[in-house]
Amino acid sequence: MAEPSTAGRQFNAEALPHLDALYRTALRLTGDPSQAEDLVQDTMLKAYRAWRQYQPGTNAKGWLLTILRNTFINDYRRRKLEPIATDLELVEPHALYRAIEDVDPEGAFFAKIVDEKVLEAIDALPPDFREVLVLSDMEGMSYGEIAEALEIPVGTVKSRLFRARRLLQSSLYAYAVETGIIPPREDHDG
């Protein structure tokens, strides 16, 4: 077996540490473990072949996630299942905090919901919102990095993130009430 070249060693050193982030994001985008595995594998091969375009010292994780997301859009996303983005911009969910500040001011109930249910709720978000939330809040990408990866304006990133968080909070709250993790609000109380 031949030793990897310098480029190969550099790629391994820069890209392999981000496999967890790639897999997690792939799982959230596809909603399916076996598709997620294929997506990560395709992404790593594409990234290796495009390695010369990567500028050393820049954000390798952001670069890889951009390739992953583009691969997902081009090869995996089933467009017929996608809601229309313009409808989503009209969604204006309520702020959960205002509704439950008296019962749970610190949002302690979020921590009581098992991982599986949180991830399910994320997977149920509209795809355009979900990808922004995943890249921002699960992978720690900045507005600018997300805007570049998704080829949308920073303002759109911000508004999608805002709505994604609110939708997710509402859905987790509904689950928490349903399962008795948090008591329901009294109807007469504002």
Place this chain on the structure above:
Amino acid sequence: MGEPINCREAAERLQDFLKQELTPELEAEMQAHLERCRPCFDEARFEANFVLMLEVRARRVECPAALRARIARLLQSEMERG
């Protein structure tokens, strides 16, 4: 140090503040507001806890070892082909 901001302005800046995307000046104004306004501080803490919770959940999902090995083999053969 800028002008004191009110609760409405603080609410508008909250998301950017939590993303650490405010300019140093705007961030300082926000900090100053949160230090003297309990309701806004409480709301910021609620939202911060929510985002932290998401980050924690994310970190618990790892790339399966078998996939890691498969990718290492694929890259190895790709590298050998040059």
